[in-house]
């Protein structure tokens with residue numbers, strides 16, 4: 001089996017040859033986001049796609065437009081709560097192929113008798129030029145006036161307090177590069193990546209950053225010997241930046257993940273790092289480097305805590321099934337044939353043994369009183385588990 005994209009392998013091994021073994025987080029950054037050869041940064045080979053039914057993995061928006069429709073419905077409720085601002089800004093970060101944006105914008109156009117779609121400004125944040133090209137191809141077809149839709153490369157490009165409206169993402173922080181750690185003789189050590197001339201090999205080293213220890217300390221975790229897991233420091237920086245960008249409004253984060261208690265519990269003693277290639281998962285990040293996706297589950301407790309520290313308060317935490325039910329999925333599917341493929345696709349997003357429960361939704365608010373939202377009308381069955389366990 002190929003160890004990966006040849007030029008990318010050359011770039012990574014040359015960095016290792018110069019600086020010695022690199023922390024896994026750096027390896028993952030290069031594998032996914034090396035400016036020329038990274039998985040997300042290269043245009044796909046002709047006719048191929050990364051995300052989608054014929055790609056390496058599919059997302060909710062490949063299945064059915066109801067998630068985009070539900071988000072549009074929540075945006076309208078927020079618009080009312082905010083007093084119909086002009087502009088009402090929607091920022092979507094990590095839009096993939098742009099399908100969710102397409103579904104969202106199409107749903108906004110359905111009620112021609114109000115001013116919402118005229119006041120709407122849609123900003124897509126995407127670091128990959130190849131993905132931006134794909135998004136433009138999917139979006140600039142009269143869905144929205146060209147001046148009302150813009151792209152930026154980084155969240156840092158948005159001015160602090162520039163969002164009055166909604167910030168959202170679907171499957172973004174799971175795609176951030178993560179540090180990987182392992183407990184050895186009660187010490188937390190970090191996984192580094194070395195190259196032995198033919199393959200990448202792992203080495204345990206002292207932590208590359210004190211922020212990893214701070215992250216774990218914040219969670220009061222006690223991990224047993226041999227335990228391996230991931231620490232997503234980029235998600236911490238991201239949450240703080242999201243808060244800075246919002247003046248008044250909501251942040252909605254949809255992704256697969258858990259509360260810290262679950263993520264760092266005994267059931268996940270080998271961590272959650274997973275690779276996707278051609279709709280199959282594997283646990284080996286050292287094959288097909290740059291040719292397969294790599295992800296790690298999201299720690300929603302840390303997102304919630306960091307958000308609170310920066311004035312972005314938790315409105316609620318739910319799963320995709322309850323989120324869609326609260327936003328009226330029943331009405332959205334009412335016209336569909338219950339035996340037909342469209343109905344089955346829509347229901348696929350809600351399945352309690354699948355996407356309905358794996359995907360969690362964290363909603364946070366800033367600059368407004370805690371709102372009562374349709375998205376949170378149905379209580380998820382895991383209760384209030386976001387709270388970080390206190391020290392014994």
Ligand SMILES: C[S@@+](CC[C@H](N)C(=O)[O-])C[C@H]1O[C@@H](n2cnc3c(N)ncnc32)[C@H](O)[C@@H]1O
Pocket residue numbers: 040051059060061062093094095096097098099100125126127128131153154155169170171172175176
């Ligand atoms: C798994 S895909 C998201 C799929 C998409 N949201 C959907 O619903 O189909 C992750 C996306 O996030 C982008 N991305 C990752 N890190 C980013 C960052 N720091 N800033 C902007 N975009 C980023 C990737 O290039 C990719 O387009």
